[in-house]
Amino acid sequence: MSQAHPTPALATQAPFPRLLGDIGGTHARFAWMDRPGAPLSHVQTYRCAEHPTLGDAIRHYLADQAQTRPAACALGIANPVTGDEVRMTNHHWAFSIKALRQQLALQRLEVINDFTALALSLPGLEGAALQDLGGVRPSAECLAQPRAPLALLGAGTGLGVSGLLPSAQGPVPLAGEGGHATLCAMDDEESAVLAILRGSFGHVSAERALSGPGLLNLYRASAAMLAAAADPALQPEQVLPRARAGDPLCQRAIDLFCRFLGSTAGNLALTLGATGGVYIGGGIAPRMLPELRASRFRERFEGKGRLRALLAPIPCFVIDSPTSPALLGAARALDRGH
Structure with a gap:
């Protein structure tokens, strides 16, 4: 607001x-x-x-x-x-x-x-600033003048959530705190992760997983589930490089992050009716593009039961801009x- x-x-x-x-x-x-x-x-x-x-x-x-x-x-x-x-x-x-x-x-x-x-x-973004994560990419005209709602979320220090709604007077942005909505699980492994996080935080918001601190939470939860020793000095910015270097706990944290991000993005698309597209901002997703594209992000995004067909064509983009x-x-x- x-x-x-x-x-x-x-x-x-x-x-x-x-x-x-x-x-x-x-x-x-x-x-x-x-x-x-x-x-x-x-x-x-x-x-x-x-x-x-x-x-x-x-x-x-x-x-x-x-x-x-x-x-x-x-x-x-x-x-x-x-x-x-x-x-x-x-x-x-x-x-x-x-x-x-x-x-x-x-x-x-x-x-x-x-x-x-x-x-x-969002209507001013184009070209290399938008990295595809599946769905049907709309025309340049539709990107510049959206005729359907757009959804926006992004992980950084926290998790931001917004959207852009079309109107006769011009696009209307939404102000909210959707990053603090309750995080959901799609399988037993994710339920076990949430149970561990619930023991630490009580309420487990999406931000507890989908943020820089959230990556550490997922890393520590993975260690607890596997009865493995976690590195107490690990920093959020180290999780992705260590995953790429072969650390199994960091790899598990990245995998969980991508899955939870897909589920949360799909929920937001359904809530806003965002058939114009889902945009992912923040500082984490652009650095994680190869992992996101190879992950189950899209599977989780579309995995909404009877409304899978509605979500399948919706494009998802990672915002990747130097400014x-x-x-x-x-x-x-x-x-x-x-």
């Missing part, structure tokens, strides 16, 4: 220049747009842990890039945005939207969920007026 509650086009758009941000639990990405229709420039990524507050990170970016004061700013943030006060779920940053706007002397500040921003970018598309989505949030 956007705190500024933007309305569709025909309203006054935000002025320029614009500061754009994609704020995750680990990294903060910023970009600059100096005029209408200009490409993103001065794209930089900073570690959140290196800055005490979001305001400090923004001021560091502006000084680092020698930029003038922006007139408007839009931030996609990995957190629900339901009021003026924002407190991140996967990082310690907390701030008041009103106070941040005043500190930065902005004419306008939009703060939206990061996956709402990513959803707004965070959520930055472009943040710019489009400002274009929607207020």
Whole structure:
């Protein structure tokens, strides 16, 4: 949800220049747009842990890039945005939207969920930025002007979930916290994994498996199931390289991740009626493309009993772009007026 509650086009758009941000639990990405229709420039990524507050990170970016004061700013943030006060779920940053706007002397500040921003970018993605995971790829025209709902999810520090719905006034992004919906099992092995995770967390959300920390959870659950010794020093970013090097516990974790991702993506497609396609963002899936394509992802995506035939033609894409598309989505949030 956007705190500024933007309305569709025909309203006054935000002025320029614009500061754009994609704020995750680990990294903060910023970009600059100096005029209408200009490409993103001065794209930089900073570690959140290196800055005490979001305001400090923004001021560091502006000084680092020698930029003038922006007139408007839009931030996609990995957190629900339901009021003026924002407190991140996967990082310690907390701030008041009103106070941040005043500190930065902005004419306008939009703060939206990061996956709402990513959803707004979907019609502009094309070519190499979209890696196929099966289904019938729609035409370029249908990708640019979707006539059916689009589903979006993605694993990084957490699990983001959103969607884009067509309307006469233009595509409408969804704001939600679907990553915290309950994770489901499709077979006895997955049920055993969930039982182990339930012992640790109580409620087992999809994010407990489909995220960087989730990969570690799956690794440790696999070790417990096999009565094997787990490496207590293993970090999330090490699971995939070790799987490729032949570590059986890491390989099992990757296999479980792909299966759970397919099941969760299929559930989301059914919930939204996303016959226009399912898009997978976040930082993990692009690095795992060979494993996803060789896995049971598609089998689990389509494996919904009587509605298998509905899901079979729905295309799935991994978003693989060198620049965070959520930055472009943040710019489009400002274009929607207020």
